[in-house]
Amino acid sequence: MATCKACGKRGFFIKVNREGVCGKCVSAAGQEKEEKLLKLIESIETESKAVEWGVAPWPYEQLADMYRDKRESRKEVAVLERFAAQKYAPGPQALQLLDRLKQAK
Numbered sequence: 775m776a777t778c779k780a781c782g783k784r785g786f787f788i789k790v791n792r793e794g795v796c797g798k799c800v801s802a803a804g805q806e807k808e809e810k811l812l813k814l815i816e817s818i819e820t821e822s823k824a825v826e827w828g829v830a831p832w833p834y835e836q837l838a839d840m841y842r843d844k845r846e847s848r849k850e851v852a853v854l855e856r857f858a859a860q861k862y863a864p865g866p867q868a869l870q871l872l873d874r875l876k877q878a879k
């Protein structure tokens with residue numbers, strides 16, 4: 775019989791992953807992470823407009839990875855396109871994301 779480490783639910787019908795967390799808790803944590811990343815992206819986009827820095831690629835990449843893991847390719851492409859539309863700091867990570875966008879389309 776499995777017990778979820780996060781919510782403490784237990785029973786024969788509870789399935790937990792390798793970390794001992796049930797499906798409900800995993801998707802709740804994923805949603806929270808998605809919301810945090812979206813908020814972060816919004817704030818760096820506002821900042822980059824204000825001070826004319828380029829945006830950092832990593833939050834876009836994390837969000838795109840999340841969507842890829844969930845096989846939500848439309849959302850993945852949307853995040854990559856959102857990044858491509860920004861003024862971004864040049865570097866290998868930015869180029870990687872743009873390449874990924876080309877391949878995902």
Ligand SMILES: [Zn+2]
Binds near residue numbers: 779780781782797799
């Ligand atoms: Zn749980």
